[in-house]
Amino acid sequence: MADPLELVVVAFAGGAFGAAVGALEAFSLAGVLVVVGEAVDVAAETVPGPSGDPAALGSSGLTALTGLGPLFGPHVAFAGGAAATAFAARQGYLDSDFDYHEAKHVTAALGPRADVMVVGGAFGVVGVGLVAASVRLGLPFDPIFFGIVASGLLHRLLLGFPLVGTVRGETPLDMTPYERRVRRPPRAGGDGGDDRRRFAVEPWLPHQYEWERVALLGAVVGVVGAFLTHRTGSPFLAFGLAAATLLFHCAGVERVPVTHHAALVSSLAVVGLSGEASTPAAFAAATSLAVALLVGAAFGVVTALAAELAQRLFYAHADTHLDPPAVGILVGTSLVVLLDLVGVFQQALLPTPF
Numbered sequence: 001m002a003d004p005l006e007l008v009v010v011a012f013a014g015g016a017f018g019a020a021v022g023a024l025e026a027f028s029l030a031g032v033l034v035v036v037g038e039a040v041d042v043a044a045e046t047v048p049g050p051s052g053d054p055a056a057l058g059s060s061g062l063t064a065l066t067g068l069g070p071l072f073g074p075h076v077a078f079a080g081g082a083a084a085t086a087f088a089a090r091q092g093y094l095d096s097d098f099d100y101h102e103a104k105h106v107t108a109a110l111g112p113r114a115d116v117m118v119v120g121g122a123f124g125v126v127g128v129g130l131v132a133a134s135v136r137l138g139l140p141f142d143p144i145f146f147g148i149v150a151s152g153l154l155h156r157l158l159l160g161f162p163l164v165g166t167v168r169g170e171t172p173l174d175m176t177p178y179e180r181r182v183r184r185p186p187r188a189g190g191d192g193g194d195d196r197r198r199f200a201v202e203p204w205l206p207h208q209y210e211w212e213r214v215a216l217l218g219a220v221v222g223v224v225g226a227f228l229t230h231r232t233g234s235p236f237l238a239f240g241l242a243a244a245t246l247l248f249h250c251a252g253v254e255r256v257p258v259t260h261h262a263a264l265v266s267s268l269a270v271v272g273l274s275g276e277a278s279t280p281a282a283f284a285a286a287t288s289l290a291v292a293l294l295v296g297a298a299f300g301v302v303t304a305l306a307a308e309l310a311q312r313l314f315y316a317h318a319d320t321h322l323d324p325p326a327v328g329i330l331v332g333t334s335l336v337v338l339l340d341l342v343g344v345f346q347q348a349l350l351p352t353p354f
Helices: 004-021 023-044 061-067 074-091 114-137 143-158 211-232 237-244 246-250 260-273 280-286 289-314 324-341
Strands: none
Touching (some): 004 114, 023 074, 023 237, 114 143, 211 237, 237 246, 237 260, 260 289, 260 324, 289 324
């Protein structure tokens, strides 16, 4: 899309859509679209060409147009939906049995409420702008998930929420108050949850925060991402599948793990390891499957642990959703770019400063 006005209109629509259907629901839909787009490419045995959207990480076709693009891309629909959720909570529109502050309730579909959709649409446009700026500046990480993190911090500031929140454990990393079911002292209010006895510390995923379990899950998903990339030539198929599984989370299925961050980074690491290979034959010629699986597992662990660290620092004590997987992806992709710059990897999907 060469016309900036057209891009703004599309991004506004995508952000408003994310607000109406729910942030996580929109993200899950993006995962489904990525799976479909990558499956089409794999079935046709095509080599993805450069995308018209530099934020789409070299993807093409349906993946670039929708799943990672300016309509349903996570930086648009998910980030817009998350901002709209925080706005709706601030306005007192949300009153559910959600255990945490309502501003964190990113699985809540907000419906076709005009002011909420306008906020979502505005942050959809912000997401496109942030990603474009990241690409233009050559910032050394995934620009889409930079857009999500920066948008999350921005909506906290603009809507009057604290950037970090009050630490109620012994350290910011201490999750034991949640394990002991310690509650926060009562507060008068009504700003979307502060008048309720919330947990003193609110882990992002109650079933997925112990360090050793997070590391093991990251290694497992890293192997999955590495295998699928090595065998199909698609660096986004594992990510799409992992993102699509969040539909179960939206449907209320308990203990569904969140894994798309480890899947994406492990896949991108295998691409870098294999010297920009883009077909199964090229991957097989560039590196063995065993080495790819080891690299994928290592990057899966690093990314998963980085996301866990982020949730302890920026989510557990705060009032709104700042996406831990997005932070994990920034850390993991920064490492991929660093290894590219020093000559260990060779890749062109992620921006580099030189």
